[in-house]
Amino acid sequence: MFFTGNRSRSRHPAAAGRFASYAEIISNFSAMPYKYETETNSPVKTKTAFNWHSAYYFIAVSALSFVMSAVIVLFANSGVFFNSANSLNPVLISAEYLILWIFLFFILFFIKKTRGLNFKSAPDFGYLSEESFKLDKPFELGILKGNGGLSSKKYKDALIGIGDKKRFEHILVVSPTGGGKTSRYIIPAINADAGYPNTSVFAIDIDSPYLYESVKNDWIKAGKKVALFDPYDKSQKNAADAALKEDGIKTVCFNPLIDKDGRPLSDDKLFKLSSMLFHIDKNEIKGGDVHAHKYYSKRSSDIFYACLLYLKYMYGAKYFDLFTVKAFFERGAKFIGDEILKLEGENYKKIKNIFNNFLELPIYERAKVVTDVLNNLEFLNGAEFGNSFKCKENINKGDGCFFTEDFFTGDTLFIAGIPKEKINSGGSRLISFITQIFIDGIYEYRRDALRGNTGKTGDRSFFMYLDEFPALTLNEFDTELANLRKTNTGVCLTVQDVAFLKDRYGDISLIASNIGTHIVMGHAGWETCKYYSEMSGERYVLHKELLKKSPNAGLDLNFFTLSPALNETSVASGLYPLISPDELKNMNGNSVFVYTKYVNPFILDLK
Secondary structure, three states, X not given: OOOOOOHHHHOOOOOOOOOOOHHHHHXXXXXXXXXXEEOOOOOOEEEEOOOHHHHHHHHHHHHHHHHHHHHHHHXXXXXXXXXXXXXXXXXHHHHHHHHHHHHHHHHHHHHHHHHOOOOOOOOOOOOOOHHHHHHOOXXXXXXXXOOOOOOOOOOOOEEEEEOHHHHOOOEEEEOOOOOOHHHHHHHHHHHHHOOOOOEEEEEEEOOOOHHHHHHHHHHHHOOOEEEEEOOOOOOOOOHHHHXXXXXXXXXXXXXXXXXXXXXXXXXXXXXXXXXXXXXXXXXOOOOOOHHHHHHHHHHHHHHHHHHHHHHHHHHOOOOOOHHHHHHHHHOOHHHHHHHHHOOOOHHHXXXXXXXXXXXOOOHHHHHHHHHHHHHHOOOOOOHHHHHHHOOOOOOOOOOOEOOHHHHHHOOXXXXXXXXXXXXXXXXXXXXXXXXXXXXXXXXXXXXXXXXXXXXXXXXXEXXXXXXXXXXXXXXXXXXXXXXXXXXXXXXXXXXXXXXXXXXXXXXOHHHHOXXXXXXXXXXXXXHHHHHHHHHOOEEEEEEEEEEEOOOOOOOOEOXXXXXXXXXXXXXXXXXXXXXXXHHHHOOOOOEEEEEEOOOOOEEEEOO
């Protein structure tokens, strides 16, 4: 489908769309000859696909030596050079022929091996070795079949991958539930990342701990850090349950308000954290008053920030965690006012100024702000749950606490996991908050690396896997994608249908324009099929018509029919989709449609 062959005959010059050729795909992506695995009762063995080019050469050499031997023997025994009584003896002729055929066959075969005699064998497009393929840190897309299409030549079946530089342009995988997004792309990709040096991975899992259990072994075998943050895990009752073990970390505690040394974050970082929780959720304000929403979001963010400063300067790191913040607001606006009136000293002037603006509000507005803060902290719903956000005791003794610094000091896999049933009861906001923390941490790391700060280099790759992406509520994520590309961070998003993106983020083009590679799996939704059919362009479809050879040449009758001589000519029927929504919808479940900004669309087989 994606082979162009002779373009002058295969497509109309005015065609608006076409599939990418084999050579274009190989030259624009990481590619290596694919090895097929066969499962037997014996240990698994790998074998390469049968080399048809060698078979063609063997047949060609056999046929050529056969003809040459026949000509030479018949010519030598015809009596032209010498007259012999046995010149036409069939026994001698047969013996001479067989000896000469074998001799010529080996001569020609030897010439091929030593001199490179070529009988139109498949061209070498510069396939990568397995070692070179891995150096590219590729995200594997699928298998490019090389034994079909319009070309008469046979090409190698090749494993196609997106190298790390193209991964920084981001990836979108679209497939309905059960289509294999996670099992066929996310899990294999994270496992492959375990083998790449200077690589850290952040992933979310809304079916925790499925992803963690599927990928941890490869990362542990590679001697790298593995961390799962799942505060809904019933087995974690205290920090001891999350202790570091030789085989990695099970469920970690994560307090985003303090650093690895046990100190509260700086004021500017605390302000950023406040903004992350109270961003404008476009999905919530549909049909509402946007200005009012912005007003109350700003009020809530400010009072939340003021509370963080209050706890920081009043108690230090001792009670500095999100669960304590939630408890502070649960006591109501009157308690907040009474506490602020007690503040004294130079460090408290900034806190008082922020709180004074809050206390000047009418009582119903103060109640609304407090309610808004509690709604944004609704994922903190219990004492045992709150322990997941506490990391203050024995902080330097390996008690299972995770800090964002750990993500940047070594190859680390961090998974933010929640059970699917908790998505609508605070889980969505929790993983959105954690995701935004890591995105902000990547920006800071890159800035430090560019400034040449000791111990930080700019050669580390970061990959983020946001499975079931519509579950997240990230502010201005289209802009985030563009910014992350500049920081050597590749993001892989998965959605069930593009309609979910439209519902959550409105104009899908803002996100799609910042994604380099789109992967559409079989049996996708109608909205998805229609969208990518339109994106792929149109082509002219040709049909054959019988036309007069030379209309101005007078009467030119066909000898048999006595009718004017006709010539079969290709004529354009009109423009049709390069691939229709129905074709995408009914695509083989083992195939994927790939739309990229690098080449024309193409279709691959899954491994």
